[in-house]
Amino acid sequence: MSDNGTVTLTIDGQEVTVPAGVNLIEAAQQVGSEVPHYCYHPRLEVAGNCRVCLVEVEGWGKLQIGCNTMAADGMVVNTANERVNEAREWIMELLLVNHPLDCTICDQAGECKLQEYAVDHGSGVTEFDFEKAKKPKNISWGDKVVFDSERCILCTRCVRFLDEIAGTDEVSIDKRGEKSTLIVKGDGKLTSPYQMNIIDLCPVGALTSRDFRFKSRLWFMRFADTVCTSCARGCNVVAGSRNERLLRMVPVSYTHLRAHETQEVI
Numbered sequence: 230m231s232d233n234g235t236v237t238l239t240i241d242g243q244e245v246t247v248p249a250g251v252n253l254i255e256a257a258q259q260v261g262s263e264v265p266h267y268c269y270h271p272r273l274e275v276a277g278n279c280r281v282c283l284v285e286v287e288g289w290g291k292l293q294i295g296c297n298t299m300a301a302d303g304m305v306v307n308t309a310n311e312r313v314n315e316a317r318e319w320i321m322e323l324l325l326v327n328h329p330l331d332c333t334i335c336d337q338a339g340e341c342k343l344q345e346y347a348v349d350h351g352s353g354v355t356e357f358d359f360e361k362a363k364k365p366k367n368i369s370w371g372d373k374v375v376f377d378s379e380r381c382i383l384c385t386r387c388v389r390f391l392d393e394i395a396g397t398d399e400v401s402i403d404k405r406g407e408k409s410t411l412i413v414k415g416d417g418k419l420t421s422p423y424q425m426n427i428i429d430l431c432p433v434g435a436l437t438s439r440d441f442r443f444k445s446r447l448w449f450m451r452f453a454d455t456v457c458t459s460c461a462r463g464c465n466v467v468a469g470s471r472n473e474r475l476l477r478m479v480p481v482s483y484t485h486l487r488a489h490e491t492q493e494v495i
């Protein structure tokens with residue numbers, strides 16, 4: 230590490246200098262390489278459970294997860310060579326092994342990281358020919374959030390958000406193996422005033438808004454950057470409308486997932 234607290238490494242053939250303590254997902258972004266990830270979120274503790282952010286660090290033997298591997302001086306990292314790509318295909322196959330083929334009715338379709346990574350990093354086929362595990366659908370977590378267990382990839386983003394950010398620690402993983410599912414502790418209903426943030430954090434369609442559920446396919450909607458008027462803070466949000474009717478408001482950070490570009494400012 231240099232005196233100014235930076236480290237210099239090579240990623241995909243390009244030398245880059247980043248602050249010490251930055252992980253390989255963030256460092257790779259500096260050279261324009263996107264390392265796919267589900268469970269990693271820069272504001273949450275690292276969980277390292279989805280494994281899709283595997284990268285190769287030359288001389289390290291096994292592939293490493295980019296979220297929990299910190300950039301270091303002299304590292305030579307490959308984020309998308311043949312070895313990494315083959316490993317990611319396997320990871321995508323495992324993540325989808327029990328996932329239902331219900332994109333045609335899923336509200337997340339069009340802005341789902343499972344869809345996007347399946348196309349970008351999946352093989353398109355599966356070697357598993359047994360029946361998918363069936364898990365409950367349409368579970369009410371209160372008057373705002375609906376949980377579809379069979380779509381959940383157990384990335385624990387929602388679990389960590391409610392524990393680390395909201396401070397209510399309301400959701401945990403129950404059971405093991407293919408029977409693993411999320412439960413809300415106590416009476417099964419969320420109480421946090423921040424509970425709808427987990428819908429936006431969920432990278433797949435497992436958590437949906439009761440208010441927006443089944444209202445419209447995304448590709449029929451128009452989106453516009455605007456400011457929330459619900460309180461004096463004035464958070465930046467993205468409004469989604471169809472046929473001149475406002476259907477949903479989501480945090481502006483959600484924009485990297487949405488399918489359509491902002492068309493106008495309202």
Ligand code: SF4
Pocket residue numbers: 380381382383384385386387388411430431432433435436
């Ligand atoms: Fe992750 Fe969504 Fe499942 Fe929560 S519900 S663990 S955010 S996939």
